[in-house]
Amino acid sequence: MPQPDRAVVLVAGAESPTGLGVARALRDQGLTIVGLTNDVTASPCRSGLWHEIVDEGDGTPEGWITAVRGVAARHGRTVLIPVRDDVVELVAAHADEVAAVVEFVLPPADVVTTLLDKTAFHGWAVEHGFPVPHTEIVADQAALDAALARIPYPAVIKPFERTAEWQAASPRHKAYRLESAADVAKIGFRLFDTAPRFVLQQWIPGTDADVWFCLVYRDRSGREIASQVGRKLVQWPVGTGCTALATTATDEELHTLTSDLLDAAGHIGVGSLEVKRSTADGKLYITEPTVGRPNLQSNVATAAGINLTLLQYRDALGLDLPVMPAPRPAVWIHETSLPRAIAVSAARRVLDVRAVAAGLRAASGRMSAFGAPADRTPLTAELRRLAGRTVGVLQRKVRRPSASAPAPASAPVQG
Structure with missing residues (x-):
């Protein structure tokens, strides 16, 4: 017989470490956890925490909703937890249809659009007096050329949305740092062949350790239930x-x-704000909000004892929300990225050794992107995937000894 305080959890985006992080945050709750994914072969999908892995369909909203309906039909009452922006947008746009099938907590569609759409968000933030760097959105070469003539340098250029074409042309880098307008021509591919719109933004001086974030859960009335501030110490690729x-x-x-920002926007549910503290003037500048979903490092809050995912699950079911304990010091680690990030940051003399050492030494809670003490298969699978990719790259180089890879002309930077 169905229990009023129980439901299946459907994680939409199980192919990512973020999706796996949601499953890990709920692992001790005795729940059935189903993963909805666009890549059933991804390393996080190998976790033993998944009761079932479901392909999300043909990439259309109709196909996705059909897959969700299938999960609900098989398992009964279901709570949906999206972990990708495209899923947040899809659910917001089809809220009534999705709500007829599963339970979820998500901001209204207009709030999602305001905070996710980079054009809308920048204008809204300026209008409301929130600190954002100079930003321009461009949709063709003429607009880009004009924006390059106006923007202060250094600057950052990145796609408005990371399309499949962008991922193919720039698999490692989310953005590129420009020292001048001429650097665009040195990126190595034609920008508008990879995405229809681009964001050109003033660079905020500082290192990876100057990037901070605040993770929150706000109930359906918009009242903050819990929060956790965190700090990025190292990124990979460095600065990206x-x-x-x-x-x-x-x-x-x-x-x-x-x-203040989430109050002004009318945000509910899980979300966060990422900022960078400028080393030039010491002020915080908003780099981006995360809307209606956790992000990659959200489980640093879980490791600290602040389980935002559990609050999201209980709120979706209309249950009482527990008071979170005082947080303990914690760290979140991306196991496959950290060694490379440390090495490159140290070589470039941008590694804050004291901050890294202090963070690791003080932490009494730890969680990771892929591995966990009783669930090591995702990490093993990811290491094998990376090893296979490395072998493939080396084999291609051996077959083409005379070919030289184009050197990156602009530095990849924070996205």
Whole structure:
């Protein structure tokens, strides 16, 4: 007989470490956890925590909703937890249809659009007085040329959305740092062959250790139930915004900024704000919000005892929300990225050795991207995947000894 406080959890984005992190955050709750994915072969899908892995369909909203309906038909009452922006947008756009099948907590569609759409968010943030760097959105070469003439340098250029074409042309880098307008021509491929729109943004001076974030859960009324501030210590590739090592921290200025922004936007559910503290003026500048979903390093809060995912699950079912304990110091580690990130950061003299050592030494809670004491298969699978890719690269180089890879002309940077 169905229990009023129980439901199957459907994690939409099980192919990512973020999706696996959701399953890990709920592993001790005795729940059935199903993964919905666009890549059933991905390393996180190899975890023993999944009761079932389901292909999300043909890539259309209709196909995705059909897959969700199938899960609910097989398992009964279901709570949906999205972990990708495209899924958040899809659910927001089809909220009534999805709500007829599964339970979820997500901001309204207009809030999702305001915070996820980079054009809308920048204008909205400026209008509301929130600190954002100079940003321009361009959709053709003429607009890009004009923006390159206006933007202060250094600057960052990145796709508005990371398309499949962008991922193929730039598999490692989310963005590129430009020292001048001429650097665009040195990137190595034609930008508008890979994405229809690009974000050109003023570079905020600082290192990876100057990137901070605030993770929150806000109930359906918009009241903050719990939060956790954190700090990125190392990223991979260095400066590109993918966390290799993060630690818990305290920063009331950032917490207040996050609360003020999410209050103004009308955000509910899980979310976060990422900022960078400029080494030029010491001020916080918003790099991006995360809307309606966890992000890569969200389980640093879980490791600290602040289980935002559990709050999301219980809120979706209309259950009482527990008071979270005082957080303990914790770290989150991306096992395959961290060694490379440490080595390159040290070689470039941008590694904050004291911060890294202090974060690791103080941590009494730890969680990782792929591995866990009783669930090592995803890490093993990811290491094998990376080893296979490395072998493939070496074989191609041996077959083409005279070919030389194009050197990156612009530095990849935080996305």
